[in-house]
Amino acid sequence: MHDSLKRTDGGESRDTLEAAAAVLLDAIDSMALVLDPSGRVVLANRTCESVLGMPAAKMLGRTPFDLGFGPREPCPEQAAGDAQVQTASGEIRLVAWSSRVLFHPDGAVRCVIATGTDVTEARATERRLRESERRFRELAENVNDLVAELTREGEFAYVNPRFEAVLGWPPDAYLGHSVYEHVHPGDHETVRQALGEFDRPGISRQTTMRVQQRSGGYRPLETVARTFTAPDGQLRLAVISRDVSERAAAESELRRVDRLVTLGTFAAGVAHEINNPVAAILLAAEVALERPRPPGADSLDARSLERIAGHARRCGAIVRSMLDFAAQGRSERRLHDVNDLVGQAVALVEGYARERGASLKLDRHGGLPRIRGNGVEIEQVFVNLLRNALESRRTAVSVEVETRALDDRVRVTVRDDGEGIPADIRAQIFDPFYSTKRTSGGTGLGLAIVRRIVADHGGEIRIEDRPVAGTCFAVELPIARAHAWRTS
């Protein structure tokens, strides 16, 4: 301790104070400078000496500006900020300064006290942390998957924007809420079990769970969760989910098509096997029907035989439908005039139309460009559509068929004024085995066959709305390319 501390007059007490201050300042880890009213260093503590790498004596009488780290202008009453300081060895350090002006009772400046902390490493760490946070945030917010952080109890602590994009709920529907509120009850047990197993960092589990959508229903999300230790020491879950509903839909479509292909092959096999005994039944019934009957014999036998024959024929028709449906359509393709095919189809159903008292009108535009395809199959399309049209009403129905050329295709419409097709089943009626006519002998394959044939020919079939009651089927088939070239 200084001798001057022992002095007791005003000058002494001032010296004592300054001496005590000097001792204190030398003891702290921060840099400390005392400047006189003209801004020159009158005191620099030990830390200043070690950071700047020069003895205090070299700093006395000079301004911080001279020393390379202060502002040229005098500082206001209170100031704080980072300043780059060059040490004696030439190294640049970053120092966070805080300075304050001390005044005499009369208002004159007494001195300026500045303290500083070397924050070079700290600032660099902060910068890296911010950069890292920014990167994480960008990634979390821009990946395609749903990213969330859950507490160990299953409460949402963070959700990325994909939650709202995929499920429809904004983030505050999740934050602070339990995962059980959003997961399908059927998957709660799975979640509960997984959460139970998450007792230390580094454990991961994967499962598919159904998560609630705002628009109703649940969406299947393939979810992977992994435990980690958060900065606060708590065990948390990093959860990434992927919307697999599209993939699930594609897979289920693939399975459906696969089943249909297998079904088709199976149906073809069954059909072939069945045709033989059915042929025998039909022939035997017909032969029996032809046998001369003794006079007065019961006509019940004849009726039964006719029924047998009728059903056998029907079996044959069903089998033929199934075989048509199962056929892959890799048949010979030739140029055809659609008007001819339509005409042939109409000729085939004319008798049936007459039977039903239906009116059948044909409006064919001449000079249609030719299409390339299988004439028999395309004729089948029109026959099926015509039959459906003729059966669209029990009483006299009016059916109109029109053909027309569009720029790159030929369009055929089959219109009826029957009962119409309700909008909600329009998508299904092309499905195999869907039939509204089961009781009256429909096989449910007519439109499925039509769709297959039209698709095989690169065409389209649509149900179009009519201003009046009834149904309109429109079939469009691409014109043969060679023909298109010839007309250009």
Next chain:
Amino acid sequence: MANVLIAEDETELAETLAEVLRAAGHVVRIAANGDDALHLASDFSADLVISDWALGNAPDGLALIDRLRAARPALRGILMTGYPSARLRAWAEADEALGLLEKPFSLSDFRALVARVLGVTRPA
């Protein structure tokens, strides 16, 4: 009146058809497989061969008819099948003396087709 050879391994069906043909005045022989059919055809001097497409063992019905006709071009042929295809239809359409019966077929169709092909005359 004609000599008709039926090549069909389903005996009941063959018998029924034979009955119908005999009632119409034709002479009918039945072979249960391709080999028997080949033997019978030469002894029998058939005018018409009616064969099932799937005869159970080689040759198949279409090949059988073609082979028999190669030996005797005047022979008419009717192929019966439970599994019609574009190829078979094309085969039958290629010649008036040929016909295709798709199972199950009615008696009237059968009679009509037999009459039609038998009506076709060819130099022997």
